[in-house]
Amino acid sequence: MGIFDTQKAGFGxxxxxxxxxxxxxxxxxxxxxxxxARAQALAPDIATPDxxxxxxxxxxxxxxxxxxxxNPLATEAELVLSAKLAENGENIGRxxxxxVFSPDADADGKLPLLATAKGGTTSFxxxxxxxxxxxxxxxxxxxxxxxxxxxxxxxxxxxxxxxVKLNAVLSGxxxxxxxxxxxxIYEDHxxxxxxxxxxxxxVKPESVVRLNAGTYQIVSNYGTANAVIRADIRVxxxxxxxxxxxxxxxxxxxxxxxxxxxxxxxxxxxxxLTTSGDIVRESVGAFASxxxxxxxxxxxxxxxxxxxxxxxxxxxxxxxxxxLLATNGASAASTANQPASGDDPLD
Numbered sequence: 001m002g003i004f005d006t007q008k009a010g011f012g013x014x015x016x017x018x019x020x021x022x023x024x025x026x027x028x029x030x031x032x033x034x035x036x037a038r039a040q041a042l043a044p045d046i047a048t049p050d051x052x053x054x055x056x057x058x059x060x061x062x063x064x065x066x067x068x069x070x071n072p073l074a075t076e077a078e079l080v081l082s083a084k085l086a087e088n089g090e091n092i093g094r095x096x097x098x099x100v101f102s103p104d105a106d107a108d109g110k111l112p113l114l115a116t117a118k119g120g121t122t123s124f125x126x127x128x129x130x131x132x133x134x135x136x137x138x139x140x141x142x143x144x145x146x147x148x149x150x151x152x153x154x155x156x157x158x159x160x161x162x163x164v165k166l167n168a169v170l171s172g173x174x175x176x177x178x179x180x181x182x183x184x185i186y187e188d189h190x191x192x193x194x195x196x197x198x199x200x201x202x203v204k205p206e207s208v209v210r211l212n213a214g215t216y217q218i219v220s221n222y223g224t225a226n227a228v229i230r231a232d233i234r235v236x237x238x239x240x241x242x243x244x245x246x247x248x249x250x251x252x253x254x255x256x257x258x259x260x261x262x263x264x265x266x267x268x269x270x271x272x273l274t275t276s277g278d279i280v281r282e283s284v285g286a287f288a289s290x291x292x293x294x295x296x297x298x299x300x301x302x303x304x305x306x307x308x309x310x311x312x313x314x315x316x317x318x319x320x321x322x323x324l325l326a327t328n329g330a331s332a333a334s335t336a337n338q339p340a341s342g343d344d345p346l347d
Contacts, residue, residue, distance in 0.1 A: 076125040077150050083120075083135045083142070083157040086238035091156075092137060093120040100124055101132040103145065137161060138210025139200060163208045163240040164233060168220045171248055171317040180223050180291065181205050188215040188232065213237040222247045223291025225272075225281045248294040248316035255287050256301045256308060256324045265326065269302040275311075299324065 081098060082091045097118055101111040111132065115124050126148045133155070134143045140161030146153070166183045168176055183203040186196040196217055203209055213235050220229045227249035235241055255264035264286035272280045272290065274297060281290050294316040300309040301324050308324050 076127050077148055078123050078152045079126050079133075079146065079148060080123045080152070080154045081121065081133065081135070081157065082155075083137065083159055085137075085140075085159050085161050087158055089238045091121060092159075095137055096120055096122075097136045098122050098124075099134045099136075100126070101134065103130050103132050133157070135159070138163075140210045140212045159212070160237045161210060161212045162235045162237050163210050164216075164218075164235055165206060165208050165240060165242045166203060166218060166220070166245075167205045167243070168222065168229070168245045168247055170250075171246060174317055176222055176247065178205050182221050184219045184221075185209065185211070186217045186219065188217055208240060211235045218243060218245070220245045220247065222249050223251070225290050225292055227291045227293045249291055250294070250314050250317060251289065251291045251319045252312075252314065252322055253287060253289040253320075254299060254301070254322045254324065256303055256326055258326050260323060260325065265303050267303065271300040271302075273298045273300065301326075 083096055084091060098116060099113060100115040101113055103111065106112055114131070115126075117124070128148050128150055130145060130147045132143060133146050134141060135157045137159055138161075140159050142157050142159050144155070144157060146155060164185075168181055170176055183205065184198060185200040185203060186198055188196075190196055199211075199216070200209060215232055215234050217230060217232050220231075221227065222229075227247055229245045229247055231243065231245050233241060233243045254270060256268045257264060266286045268284070268286060268288075270281075270283050270285075270288035272282075272288075272292065274280060274295070280292065280297065283290070292314045294314055296311065296313050298309060299312050299322070300307060302308075303326065306326070308326055310324060312322065314320075
């Protein structure tokens with residue numbers, strides 16, 4: 001038989017109540033009454049009112065980013081784009097730049113850019129309408145007008161493009177240091193002023209340049225003086241064209257000395273002229289080093305108001321060290337001939 005303590009239950013003090021056996025058994029069964037030192041207080045029986053929650057329409061349990069209702073573009077048709085170099089080629093897997101434009105110019109006369117992507121095959125979600133799609137692969141590119149409906153569309157762009165790899169050698173096949181060699185690529189036709197439009201400047205040797213199929217003019221510069229070669233090349237779709245030009249030139253290193261094999265005189269002004277008097281290159285210093293095309297030149301050295309000069313012939317593929325002797329305002333020279341790409345003298 002359980003004892004109910006009215007003091008703990010808040011009914012006053014000093015009075016004990018004896019519970020009927022049936023009620024005590026019910027409380028023990030439901031866990032509201034325990035025996036021993038851990039007896040629990042009986043809480044008042046207060047009824048919990050029913051609360052009716054408001055109905056909130058269109059409330060999802062969570063926001064699924066892949067659900068069409070949470071991705072506005074998913075309701076638009078998908079345009080899948082791929083590109084090939086040639087009609088019978090394979091899809092280009094990387095290096096493409098895709099741009100989607102509106103065909104209607106804005107107030108500035110420019111076509112609004114709507115979307116971009118990089119890589120290989122790509123896709124865009126576009127509303128029904130007309131668009132201009134441009135794909136670039138290096139300097140090669142193609143543009144196409146595409147009209148979208150509400151159906152998915154796959155489009156393959158044919159770039160009709162290839163590549164070119166440029167290099168140059170000296171007469172006899174001798175190597176040219178790559179840091180002294182640069183190329184420029186021009187259009188094959190001249191404009192009204194007789195000039196060709198420059199497409200790509202400062203192309204490094206052995207690098208692959210991607211171009212639309214066609215004929216181009218390449219200009220190869222060996223050094224920074226007059227060793228220049230021009231040639232026309234043909235780029236074919238889906239192929240890499242390797243072009244090697246031959247320079248008929250050599251590198252000269254000049255110094256002004258008081259005696260053969262002596263120290264170079266500082267503060268010397270150098271001029272190299274053609275036989276007709278045109279200046280090819282000028283420099284100041286104890287040494288003058290330059291690459292010159294094959295031919296005949298006049299070398300002039302000026303030091304402390306004295307001028308020394310001599311005629312000199314440049315032989316293709318033969319690098320030379322040239323000494324000018326400072327004697328009585330006249331000039332003399334001794335040369336040490338060297339091959340363009342080796343250590344053994346040619347003579």
